[in-house]
Amino acid sequence: xxxxxxxxxxxxxxxxxxxxxxxxxxxxxxxxxxxxxxxxxxxxxxxxxxxxxxxxxxxxxxxxxxxxxxxxxxxxxxxxxxxxxxxxxxxxxxxxxxxxxxxxxxxxxxxxxxxxxxxxxxxxxxxxxxxxxxxxxxxxxxxxxxxxxx
Numbered sequence: 001x002x003x004x005x006x007x008x009x010x011x012x013x014x015x016x017x018x019x020x021x022x023x024x025x026x027x028x029x030x031x032x033x034x035x036x037x038x039x040x041x042x043x044x045x046x047x048x049x050x051x052x053x054x055x056x057x058x059x060x061x062x063x064x065x066x067x068x069x070x071x072x073x074x075x076x077x078x079x080x081x082x083x084x085x086x087x088x089x090x091x092x093x094x095x096x097x098x099x100x101x102x103x104x105x106x107x108x109x110x111x112x113x114x115x116x117x118x119x120x121x122x123x124x125x126x127x128x129x130x131x132x133x134x135x136x137x138x139x140x141x142x143x144x145x146x147x148x149x150x
Contacts, residue, residue: 002062031131035110067113067143068094073131091137109139117145 057066070090077139078085085093095109105112114134118127134142 023091026135062091063145065105065112067115068098068101069145070094070114070116070130070134071116073121073124076126078130087133089138090133094134094137094139108138111141113143114139115143115145 069081073079078087078090080090080093080097083093083097094114098109098112099105102112116127116130116134131142
């Protein structure tokens with residue numbers, strides 16, 4: 001590895017093997033990369049501008065509307081509160097129950113909240129059939145319940 005120039009070993013300038021690592025170029029490269037990343041990262045962040053409406057509390061005299069509960073049993077039975085119904089009549093019975101619970105409801109029933117709870121042994125297909133039927137009938141404010149609310 002080491003090279004010696006002409007002459008014997010007692011030369012005035014000895015060119016022996018240099019085993020020291022020169023880290024200066026390595027540090028220079030790291031500092032340049034650090035600067036590049038410091039400049040590039042703020043430009044890479046994505047921000048979405050939203051014009052959010054201001055939060056307004058409900059009027060003090062407004063009575064909160066209780067959601068309507070749909071229960072699905074493992075044998076396929078569908079209940080609105082404690083009344084059994086069929087999948088084909090779900091929207092009609094659901095709207096009748098909502099109007100019964102809230103007589104001063106003036107808007108469409110599809111704007112009200114609906115909560116679904118299902119037995120632990122209900123198949124995913126049976127559950128999604130009910131959810132899809134609700135969406136087909138226009139009920140999009142659907143919540144899922146995974147434990148008993150008392």
